Amino acid sequence: MYLFIKQHIEATFPEVSCERGDDRILTVPILEKVAGFIKQAHVVIADCSGRNPNVFYELGMAHALDKPVVLITADEVQDAPTDIRSFEFIRYTEDERVFAEKLDRALSQLLGNPFDDLYQHTSALFDEFRTSKQLALAKVTRDKFVADAAIRARTSGIPKPEEEKAIAKLYLPLMVDGPADLDVLDKMKEWIQQRFGQ
Template identity: 40%
Template structure:
């Protein structure tokens, strides 16, 4: 089973409880194995096991509420290893700016005031993890197509970039950060130049639009990308090429294709 590497403080307290009560169930509901290096009896050299675990993980989940040096190191290593990362942050983190490297990245905020807050966080995490898995399956499927033959008027790279932007949006009109979309496209094999050219062509065709987004945490604006109405119409007309749902992986050797 694919793993989700969990990055958080180990405190024998509230963070360990959140792992057991929230993160682990949410990860398992998404069809992944929740992995924490401190709970692996096979680990002899923690730092080597941490780096290996991150590299081999399908996704990493990081709680960045506390300014914990181990959390920042592991999160930085996950970014450097080009792993998909889901970040969560409690409202307990007040009056603190995020490090520059994670500004403008998607972060799921959560409250820790009542059990219902944790229920919402658990549901949000499962939905986000499933969305990333499904998006990656779509990108793998598109990447295996003929890179030369146009797909209903779009090149393979244009389809990949369109799928990345659409897959990241929670709602049809939502925009996603340009840098985040570029990282996801690069993970699917698109070069920096390929991404820039695809965005230019998609905006010319009015499949994608550029929006200015606002980061309330840092009081700064940044560029975002959103799928326009014509882009959604193209996706709907060609939905057979996209993975729209996942089969339950009840068998040990289930493979998503």
């Protein structure tokens, strides 16, 4: 589950690095290493499955340091210890897509939505493209763009804001409302080459 979560988070939130406390080999006691990771973390994801006492110790540490925590589990919520049962859990025995969507929503509330800036940036490029090519293309809604961009980000990631050419190549076609015909895609490719160079 960790590798799925890591790959998904790093693709969806490109500015975020997802690390596990026991992932790296360091010459310090594991508790020190985990405590260091928790201190540095912006958000802690705690897998409470199986009532692992180490996880609950680390969860207590995260709460003591006022770190935002996202709780996940494979267990039924009523099986969680009484002290944390009132918190919201994300169960990962559900469909991976459903789990990923719930995780995205939780992390977006804590970290912000990376697709908001991407939409604004791509929308401005789309307006520039339409004006340059004198095309009367309809633009997708923000929600439709975000849904499609999230799917694309899982395989391609999200380029940094300064990587405009990569943003244009990957995400500009998603701005067209409805199916984009080959002529439009060819014009888009030509415009990207003119605007950003080879």
